Amino acid sequence: DTAVSQTPKYLVTQMGNDKSIKCEQNLGHDTMYWYKQDSKKFLKIMFSYNNKELIINETVPNRFSPKSPDKAHLNLHINSLELGDSAVYFCASSQEGQSQETQYFGPGTRLLVL
Amino acid sequence: AQSVAQPEDQVNVAEGNPLTVKCTYSVSGNPYLFWYVQYPNRGLQFLLKYITGDNLVKGSYGFEAEFNKSQTSFHLKKPSALVSDSALYFCAVRLSPSGNTPLVFGKGTRLSVIA
Numbered sequence: 001d002t003a004v005s006q007t008p009k010y011l012v013t014q015m016g017n018d019k020s021i022k023c024e025q026n027l028g029h030d031t032m033y034w035y036k037q038d039s040k041k042f043l044k045i046m047f048s049y050n051n052k053e054l055i056i057n058e059t060v061p062n063r064f065s066p067k068s069p070d071k072a073h074l075n076l077h078i079n080s081l082e083l084g085d086s087a088v089y090f091c092a093s094s095q096e097g098q099s100q101e102t103q104y105f106g107p108g109t110r111l112l113v114l
Numbered sequence: 115a116q117s118v119a120q121p122e123d124q125v126n127v128a129e130g131n132p133l134t135v136k137c138t139y140s141v142s143g144n145p146y147l148f149w150y151v152q153y154p155n156r157g158l159q160f161l162l163k164y165i166t167g168d169n170l171v172k173g174s175y176g177f178e179a180e181f182n183k184s185q186t187s188f189h190l191k192k193p194s195a196l197v198s199d200s201a202l203y204f205c206a207v208r209l210s211p212s213g214n215t216p217l218v219f220g221k222g223t224r225l226s227v228i229a
Contacts, residue, residue, distance in 0.1 A: 004157075041202060042219075042221055043158075043217075043219040045216035090158065102148070102163060103217055104160065105160075108157050
């Protein structure tokens with residue numbers, strides 16, 4: 001069973017469109033994250049949610065809006081897509097405390113904006 | 115602020131030889147250190163971590179890493195490389211206690227194991 005899953009796996013869209021990426025984890029973790037990996041493979045945190053509450057928002061344009069309907073899901077909605085949004089977006093989850101701390105990553109969503 | 119440096123963009127090693135992928139870090143407190151591997155068109159897979167205790171930590175697929183506080187390093191090692199180890203390797207750091215802090219990643223090192 002997939003621990004952290006993301007849909008869709010690939011997303012090709014036109015500039016100006018609005019799109020969403022979904023993430024679900026079945027690990028019972030209380031914290032979820034979105035990371036962006038650019039064309040040079042550099043990984044950077046975008047958002048972090050703990051028990052449905054936003055913890056971290058790393059200077060991401062407000063066109064990006066995360067939504068956590070429950071602690072097992074963290075979706076990413078992107079308005080007015082731009083060429084520079086093309087990247088791979090990874091969802092991750094972890095259970096804070098208890099000396100665990102390991103983040104488990106989803107397979108990624110490859111977004112291409114034309 | 116935390117930061118991670120992976121000084122080598124690419125490491126080439128012959129199959130069967132030992133491999134080392136270098137990582138140094140900078141944090142203001144005690145670090146939690148991680149290694150992840152990314153195979154082509156795949157997500158990141160957790161390899162190993164250092165939280166506390168023994169400086170030498172063992173992880174998946176025969177990999178190990180040694181935490182060196184004085185040199186602020188956490189180099190990844192394997193005694194005998196396999197062609198299937200060829201991938202992109204990321205070192206990452208979190209501040210301890212973590213308090214929901216995210217991972218800060220190095221820029222990655224591409225490992226190529228040649229048969």
